[in-house]
Amino acid sequence: MSSFSIKITSQLNKIFKWNQTNNLLNPLVLEEDIDWSDKAINSNQQFANTINQFVEIRKNITTYCSLITKHYKDQGYTVWEYAKEKNNTQKEIHLVVKKHQEIILVQCKNDDLDITKDKISKFEEQSNHFLEKNSIFKNYNLKLRYTMSGLFLDESAYQYIKNSNHKIDYTIVKGNHSPT
Numbered sequence: 670m671s672s673f674s675i676k677i678t679s680q681l682n683k684i685f686k687w688n689q690t691n692n693l694l695n696p697l698v699l700e701e702d703i704d705w706s707d708k709a710i711n712s713n714q715q716f717a718n719t720i721n722q723f724v725e726i727r728k729n730i731t732t733y734c735s736l737i738t739k740h741y742k743d744q745g746y747t748v749w750e751y752a753k754e755k756n757n758t759q760k761e762i763h764l765v766v767k768k769h770q771e772i773i774l775v776q777c778k779n780d781d782l783d784i785t786k787d788k789i790s791k792f793e794e795q796s797n798h799f800l801e802k803n804s805i806f807k808n809y810n811l812k813l814r815y816t817m818s819g820l821f822l823d824e825s826a827y828q829y830i831k832n833s834n835h836k837i838d839y840t841i842v843k844g845n846h847s848p849t
Contacts, residue, residue, distance in 0.1 A: 733779035733844045734763050737816050740842055741766045741775075761792040762799055765806075772809040774799065778817040779844055786825040789837065815839040 731753070738748050741764065749765040764775040774796050778784065796813055800806060815822075815830075817839060822830065830837050 733818065734777045736844045737775065737777050737842060738764060740816075744768075746773075761788075761795040765799075767809070770809050771812065772806050773812045773814050775814050775816050778815055778821055780821075781819075782821065783823040784815060784817075784821050784826045785823050786829050789826055789829055793837070811836075813837040817841055818844045 734750065734752065738750055741748050746766040746768045749767075750763075751765050752760055752763040761776050762774050763777045766773045766775060774792075776792055792813055792815075796811070800811070813836060815838075818841070820841060822839065830839060
């Protein structure tokens with residue numbers, strides 16, 4: 670746990686303990702016990718900014734995944750919105766698209782964070798786990814795909830994909846790119 674989240678937790682614990690003891694519901698009653706120093710306020714602001722940024726990224730990836738779902742459906746694919754159904758856009762597999770005997774596990778990417786070779790390894794691990802849980806897809810030709818709003822591959826990831834293009838690739842589909 671980072672130091673600023675520990676400080677916030679400590680401040681909240683003080684407030685809630687005092688309120689429990691005094692049967693109060695208003696946490697601002699203990700204003701004099703709250704650390705109002707510039708460092709603490711900055712720390713609280715950083716925490717709020719981090720939460721807001723996380724929420725914005727989730728909203729952007731959900732919107733981008735919807736755009737990509739339409740993109741694949743328009744190309745004649747059947748699309749399973751896997752991450753949406755599992756209520757988890759933080760995983761590597763967002764969409765499962767199928768056409769004839771081809772299955773593509775898609776990760777949608779709409780931020781400025783680089784895709785590294787380590788992230789590709791996690792994507793491959795999750796795809797193996799997905800196939801274990803969904804054995805019906807083992808008889809299909811499987812491919813992993815990054816669908817991105819820009820080129821977010823670092824050099825090692827680019828080289829890995831270039832050398833493994835039979836099992837993993839990428840496409841760029843412009844969307845409402847929102848930098849982090």
